[in-house]
């Protein structure tokens with residue numbers, strides 16, 4: 729991975745937003761596939777056009793997927809990477825043998841900043857996915873929204889002091905996600921020093937629709953930080 733903080737714009741639901749994110753300078757785009765608790769989720773069929781588009785390496789986000797469904801997803805979409813929102817060490821071991829050219833990313837969820845964290849458990853998950861052969865981890869926030877637990881797309885920050893330590897000690901490249909937006913992205917990059925940032929709701933006009941102004945404001949801040 730080249731120097732400078734990478735940017736993944738996630739929760740892309742349509743081709744125009746994929747084009748916009750690429751034109752504004754994002755490095756990756758993310759599409760949530762068949763995730764019941766996401767308002768931005770697409771079926772494999774709906775996601776096909778975005779994965780076939782030429783804009784940016786595209787990551788498929790999945791939750792509690794079977795190996796058979798994972799094979800179907802990979803053969804249909806040919807993603808740059810698969811990002812697992814639930815624990816997936818066993819799937820990663822199997823998938824790496826059959827699809828060595830496809831990156832396997834693991835989301836690791838922390839609670840919102842004002843809640844207690846089980847740090848040894850988080851460190852164990854990092855170790856587990858590293859041993860399994862994952863290429864990258866994403867430290868994201870899980871939170872209860874409107875009565876149900878959401879593993880991503882929450883707009884909530886976790887404890888960035890803790891993430892700073894986790895990133896520093898992580899054996900894999902680590903991205904920061906959760907509640908990043910144009911007004912806090914400079915602090916996120918300068919303080920946590922992640923290999924990349926991953927965001928969704930902070931650059932939207934409404935759920936599932938990206939905002940050109942917010943994307944542009946975000947990328948201006950990222951470029952300033954990357955130039956320091």
Ligand SMILES: O=C(O)c1ccccc1NCC(=O)[C@H](O)[C@H](O)COP(=O)(O)O
Pocket residue numbers: 737738739758760763765766767768769789813868869878879880881882883884905906907908926927928929930
């Ligand atoms: O975006 C969603 O709707 C979503 C729902 C369930 C799981 C993951 C989801 N998005 C994945 C992402 O990678 C987001 O960029 C990440 O969770 C951060 O979201 P946000 O706090 O909205 O920036």
